[in-house]
Amino acid sequence: MHGGRPVALVTGASAGIGAACVKVFAAAGWDVAAAARRTEKLDEIAQAVTAEVPGATILPLRCDVNSDDSVKDAFDAFRKRFGKLDALVNNAGYGVYGSVEETPLERFRANMETNYFGVLRCTQSALPLLREAAKGNRRRWGAAIVMVSSFVGRRALPGMASYCASKFALEGLSEALRIELADERVAVSVVNPGVTQTDFFKTAEGARPKGYLPPASGMSSEAVARVIFSAARRPRRNAYLTAAGKAGIAAQWLSPRLLDWIMKDNWAKSRKS
Numbered sequence: 001m002h003g004g005r006p007v008a009l010v011t012g013a014s015a016g017i018g019a020a021c022v023k024v025f026a027a028a029g030w031d032v033a034a035a036a037r038r039t040e041k042l043d044e045i046a047q048a049v050t051a052e053v054p055g056a057t058i059l060p061l062r063c064d065v066n067s068d069d070s071v072k073d074a075f076d077a078f079r080k081r082f083g084k085l086d087a088l089v090n091n092a093g094y095g096v097y098g099s100v101e102e103t104p105l106e107r108f109r110a111n112m113e114t115n116y117f118g119v120l121r122c123t124q125s126a127l128p129l130l131r132e133a134a135k136g137n138r139r140r141w142g143a144a145i146v147m148v149s150s151f152v153g154r155r156a157l158p159g160m161a162s163y164c165a166s167k168f169a170l171e172g173l174s175e176a177l178r179i180e181l182a183d184e185r186v187a188v189s190v191v192n193p194g195v196t197q198t199d200f201f202k203t204a205e206g207a208r209p210k211g212y213l214p215p216a217s218g219m220s221s222e223a224v225a226r227v228i229f230s231a232a233r234r235p236r237r238n239a240y241l242t243a244a245g246k247a248g249i250a251a252q253w254l255s256p257r258l259l260d261w262i263m264k265d266n267w268a269k270s271r272k273s
């Protein structure tokens with residue numbers, strides 16, 4: 001059974017923001033279960049982080065968030081190793097580009113399976129452990145769930161409706177869950193990154209519309225991971241990470257029609273070029 005250090009489980013920990021979370025949580029003295037499908041990547045990350053952070057405990061866990069059996073096996077192994085969970089970081093996800101008409105239904109469905117049902121699956125498996133952790137301490141918030149959404153979880157963009165819809169679904173889930181768990185002191189935070197320099201743009205399916213931001217620009221995955229870590233300790237409803245993201249959300253609140261109009265113009269140009 002586990003000692004006194006806090007424990008986090010991070011999904012999608014084999015690359016990008018999830019891998020950066022493993023490092024940030026470990027550097028802050030947390031034990032971390034790093035979950036994803038590519039176990040060889042997880043082993044490399046565990047090795048690198050333990051070399052960099054003396055005393056770190058990283059547990060690589062094979063976990064495909066699309067599969068009931070895989071999630072169950074991962075949580076069984078997690079429970080056996082640590083016996084408690086202080087923070088679940090629901091980070092696994094991927095992008096899909098393409099217009100609504102041109103994106104096959106199966107691609108929409110698969111995207112929703114990972115980005116929404118995958119989160120739901122992991123959250124349901126984690127809840128008993130999170131509740132236990134919350135009972136076992138006297139902090140204002142005893143345990144935390146951090147959802148990695150996106151700017152486009154609050155404002156959809158043309159040419160990526162599948163991805164946007166999956167993140168909108170995640171936002172709805174988070175809003176309801178936050179209230180359901182409040183009395184049990186399990187906090188639900190949502191982090192909404194803008195463009196972040198990861199493999200996201202390589203692994204995204206479909207064709208990126210011309211004129212969308214190139215992946216060379218954007219935040220580092222470490223900077224996003226630091227916000228995720230901070231949300232695990234001090235919950236936030238939504239954390240918008242960039243000035244452009246904050247301005248976009250303000251504009252969406254003040255005049256969604258103005259944003260529609262700007263995007264319509266850009267979309268028309270990208271279709272012509």
Ligand SMILES: NC(=O)c1ccc[n+]([C@@H]2O[C@H](COP(=O)([O-])OP(=O)(O)OC[C@H]3O[C@@H](n4cnc5c(N)ncnc54)[C@H](OP(=O)(O)O)[C@@H]3O)[C@@H](O)[C@H]2O)c1
Binds near residue numbers: 037065092
């Ligand atoms: N990069 C951005 O600009 C950006 C902006 C806003 C939000 N986000 C969000 O940030 C999160 C992380 O993305 P990233 O940018 O770090 O991309 P990434 O570098 O491509 O990493 C994606 C991670 O998700 C995992 N994953 C994908 N499908 C999975 C599945 N079925 N089961 C388990 N793990 C799965 C991958 O691991 P395996 O392939 O090994 O399973 C990988 O570790 C995503 O939710 C994404 O939507 C990214």
